[in-house]
Amino acid sequence: MKGIVCKKTSLVFVLLLQAPLISATTLDDAMTYYSDSGSLSFDAVRGEKLWHKKNTAEDGSTRSCGTCHGDDLTKSGKHKKTGKVIDPMALSANPDRYKDMKKIKKWFKRNCKWTMGRECSSQEKGDVLKYLSQLK
Amino acid sequence: MKISHVSIMIAFLLSVLSTSAVYADSESKGWFFSKSSSPGVAPVTNNAYKEECGACHFPYQPGFLPARSWEKLLSTTSLENHFGENAELDEATRSEILNYAISNAADKSSHKRSKKMNASIGSGDTPLRITEVSYFKKEHDEIPKRLVADNAKVKTLSNCKACHEKADEGIFKEDTVSIPGHGRWND
Numbered sequence: 001m002k003g004i005v006c007k008k009t010s011l012v013f014v015l016l017l018q019a020p021l022i023s024a025t026t027l028d029d030a031m032t033y034y035s036d037s038g039s040l041s042f043d044a045v046r047g048e049k050l051w052h053k054k055n056t057a058e059d060g061s062t063r064s065c066g067t068c069h070g071d072d073l074t075k076s077g078k079h080k081k082t083g084k085v086i087d088p089m090a091l092s093a094n095p096d097r098y099k100d101m102k103k104i105k106k107w108f109k110r111n112c113k114w115t116m117g118r119e120c121s122s123q124e125k126g127d128v129l130k131y132l133s134q135l136k
Numbered sequence: 137m138k139i140s141h142v143s144i145m146i147a148f149l150l151s152v153l154s155t156s157a158v159y160a161d162s163e164s165k166g167w168f169f170s171k172s173s174s175p176g177v178a179p180v181t182n183n184a185y186k187e188e189c190g191a192c193h194f195p196y197q198p199g200f201l202p203a204r205s206w207e208k209l210l211s212t213t214s215l216e217n218h219f220g221e222n223a224e225l226d227e228a229t230r231s232e233i234l235n236y237a238i239s240n241a242a243d244k245s246s247h248k249r250s251k252k253m254n255a256s257i258g259s260g261d262t263p264l265r266i267t268e269v270s271y272f273k274k275e276h277d278e279i280p281k282r283l284v285a286d287n288a289k290v291k292t293l294s295n296c297k298a299c300h301e302k303a304d305e306g307i308f309k310e311d312t313v314s315i316p317g318h319g320r321w322n323d
Contacts, residue, residue, distance in 0.1 A: 059220075081221065082193045083291065102226075110222040 027091055027098040027133045034126040042123075047131030050124055055116045063115045073135055090135035098129075177249045179306040182236040184229055192221065194296045197306055198237040199250035200266045206237035208262055249308060267293045279321075289316035 031042060051065045068086060069077035074093040077086040088094040098104060112120035120128070177199035180186050189195040198206060208214060210233060215223045225233070238244075242254040256271035263269050276293055284290050290298040297303045299321075302312045313321045 079192050081219075082295075084192050106224075106226070110224050113216075113224075114222040 026101065026104075027129060030098060030101060030104050031126050031129050031133075033101065034122040034129070036122055040123055040126055042126035042130040044127070044131040044134045047124075047127035047129070050120075050128055051131060053116075057114075057117065065111070065115060067115070073132065089132055091133045092136050098132075173246050173248045173251065175248050176306040176308060177242075177247050178240055178245055179304065182233070185233050185236050188223075188225060188229060188233060192223075193294065194303060196266055196296070198240040199242050199245045199247055199306070200253055200272075201241060201263060201269070202243040202254055202257060203238040203241035204262050205264060206234065206241055209264055210234040210237060247306070249306075265294075279315075283315050283318055287315070287317060 032038075034040065035042070052071075054062050054064050057063050066077075068080050069089050073090040074088055076088055078084070079086060087097065089097070091097060108120055108125055112118065112124075177197040180189075180195055180197055185198075186195050201209075209218075210230065212224075212227075212230065215225060215230065242250040242257075245251070245254075252271045253266075253269055256274075257263060257269055266272055272293075279293075284293055296308075299313050299315045300308050301314055302308070310321055315321060
């Protein structure tokens with residue numbers, strides 16, 4: 001009896017230890033995805049620069065990521081036109097974000113195009129994700 | 137005697153019918169004429185539509201515009217510049233949403249508001265904004281600017297949910313309206 005109980009307990013214990021590995025943050029997965037099989041390395045400072053860069057759009061307006069997301073990424077942002085609240089971008093303030101790769105791809109495509117008039121490169125996406133993952 | 141009784145009854149019935157017609161308002165108690173129509177617009181039941189179309193603004197029910205309007209609004213090119221925003225979608229999602237919109241468009245719906253919206257649109261017109269439709273404008277034409285454009289909590293008539301408490305359910309009756317800073321709308 002004792003032997004069986006010990007085995008069960010240790011099995012549960014081992015499984016629990018695996019938990020962090022099984023549910024590794026998707027933000028890391030996303031960075032791996034954009035790393036071009038590990039050939040690209042990402043830099044949070046570069047990501048921060050890109051994030052805050054002011055771009056001039058075709059209609060003459062100035063746009064940056066902060067236009068909707070705000071300057072303090074640990075706080076909620078607001079859609080410039082509709083006022084819709086946008087949850088914080090910093091992983092530290094919003095650990096439930098970045099769990100859906102499809103969404104990450106979708107928003108990068110739309111928002112890079114809207115903000116900068118072009119798609120972001122894998123390097124840029126990875127840098128930005130690195131920046132967002134490290135923000136306190 | 138019989139004939140006069142019958143004619144009195146007919147006269148009585150006619151007056152009852154015409155009275156109910158007079159008192160039938162938009163979300164009708166005119167049940168006699170509109171038993172087959174559901175009130176309001178059909179609420180959204182498609183999750184992709186709700187999520188994608190509700191990402192930045194209220195997910196306007198497809199029952200507010202005719203199918204041809206949705207075809208235009210949800211084309212790949214249109215979505216790249218959706219009223220100044222990029223609302224691009226992957227093709228599978230776009231198709232799903234477009235099909236849902238077309239199937240539940242105002243010209244396909246038996247819901248009362250949908251029928252009224254559609255009836256007020258000329259067959260040669262393809263409105264891209266719900267707020268531009270004749271019926272919509274008429275329903276909102278008494279609201280002063282100070283309660284909408286100059287009201288920080290409302291700002292625009294496109295912001296349905298600011299005032300229409302049951303917008304998500306597809307109900308837009310006057311008695312479900314509460315304007316921020318003002319309260320109930322009393323005609």
